Amino acid sequence: MAHTFAELVVGGVLFAPFVTYLVAALVLIVVLRPLLHVVGFAKMFSHASVAELSLYVTILSLLVLLF
């Protein structure tokens, strides 16, 4: 069965479902930040920024896949 995506409607304007996922992934990353700091995420990688971007993409992909 094909995966259906819920439309986001703000003031009569339709947004692509992808925007919802982008924002949700961003919110999740913001919530996870203190936890990432506690586990020393930034110290684990030579290029922490690339690692954080990859984490963001992973969360985004998981959201699209699961919800």
Next chain:
Amino acid sequence: MVAIVPEQPFTVANIPLSSWSFAIRVWLAMILALFVSFWLQLEAPASAAVTVGILAEPTRGQALDKAGFRLFGTIVGVTASIAITGLFSQARDLILAAFAVWIGICVFVANLLDGYRAYAAVLSGYTVAIIATQQIDTPQHVFESGMARGAAIAVGILSMAVVNTLMYTPDRHPRLMMQLAAFRRRVREYASAAFLGEPGNSTTFLTLLREIVALRPEIASMTLESSSGSVRSVAARSAAVGLVAELQAARILNSGPLDVDDMARDQARAAPERADDAGLPAQRLPELVAGQKRVRDVETEVSAWAARELLRRDDEVRQDLLALRSARWPLRAWRAPLYRSYRTAAGNGVRAALWLAIASIFYVWAGWPAASVSLSFVALITGLGATLPSPRGFTAITLIGTPIAAVLTGILEFIILNGADAFPVLAIAMAPFTVGAAVLMKSQNLLWSSLGRVNLLFIPILLAPSNPQTYNPQTFLFTSLFLVAAASLLLAAQTLIPPVSDDERRMRLLAEARSELQEPAHLNGESPEEATFQDASRIGQFLAAGGAQDSRALAEMLSCFDQSVMLRLCVAKLMPLTDGPLAPLADEARAAIVKRDTPSLRTIAHRLREMVPQKDSIEADAAACLVLTSKILDQCSGVNFSQEAT
């Protein structure tokens, strides 16, 4: 002896490699933003390219911070556009009046903030110009236009963020750590002058104070750098606040004669010298404290207290720097409040509203067909200028920069591209212009750097890349003319009603410092260190308004600073005594502080010392603080008298 030669950065064509990589990043991000906008068929792809031009900041954290504020400012601006259009629809003059008032409010708010917060405030102002004013004849399109702009900005932000991340844009915190450590070393050198018996140099003090305070917005922008960014930002902020407190303690030591006898002086001098780079070990403190056993009279005791205070501050800064290095929370998190001059901000806000009103009247009178575009440029230049020290200077630079940008865009559009419709051609053709402007922007010379920024901003605006590109010479000519007309008109308006002058700004800051000193010393829920930082930021603003040339006002400003810092410190030192048996004495001291009764302060200090003879107690500290306060108050009133006499 070891000679230290500063490391020379690697250069290509006499331009540092970091500038080249920055410029190439900006170009790549701009091309990516345009590509995505074309692919998504957005209505305003040029806004995405302009967003990249605006977010061209040297470090990742700064770009992300500015991006966040740009998005926030746009949301506020779009909301205000809808509200203004809804309230005054079908009434052109009322819309223009409301728009001028809104710009005034935004400039007022921007003057109360700094860094990217100020930018967000002015952005909310000129977003109304871009959305509501340009759609003045078709109010039903305001919402759609706002959405189109918001989408383009989001694409621009994402492109910049991705390119910055993948291209290893440098982080701000390693350099900030080095800067703060260098400041600490310079503060210690400044303090050591006192131990060597050299007279204090207030120029060194002012330079250090200005440079430390100037770091404030950059410290705030570290938050978004990584998952540890917020912790690092708090540690760096605490270090900066601590450095200002340490600098003030060094100034106290430098200002008064030190009659510490030879032994104590040697020990005090040796302490900072022997300390290794990691800082002053706590075990050395007792050596200095032990030196106090030799001090006999009150003066020496006060000097020893001041030296102890300096060492304590130095140790606090060292701990904050360690916290910054290892990305952990500092022992106590200080805020770094900014001094806000409401009257100057209101003055600037009213002027900005008047400039807009003059421009609107001119455009209504001229009756040009696309005057709304030109008016939105006036708002844009007013807004961007409001975040800079000299708004009129920025307008003048824009007036010089826009014809250059127009010529360059003309060459790009009608000679190089000339009808091309392939995206790779656009990408390659834009490279020299974008990279050139971005390299220029990184120049040390303020004029070149401003011209670079103006070009980076206006070339995408004038080119207005779209899919398909129209290549209409008439549109290009009109847009260029409107842009130049907007800059000229604004310069004329700013000549008619000049912005708040530096003299006026200095006088207001001085008057505010003076009146604040007259009020009883109280701490509005902030620690004395935070309040000292706020006062230091006022001195920073004073110096930015050309305060260094006005020696008399500067002396008075510094005298106000010294007094208010000492009074606050006294109030804080008396606090622990309020609950104990010495409460009546503490109350008396507070009353004497309010009356600026220096003989009483000295008497109370004497009584405190008699009641608690221990040298390293809270009471002894409070007594030394009271004596020092009375001395500074006497010195400052002496200065005032001599000034009045002359």
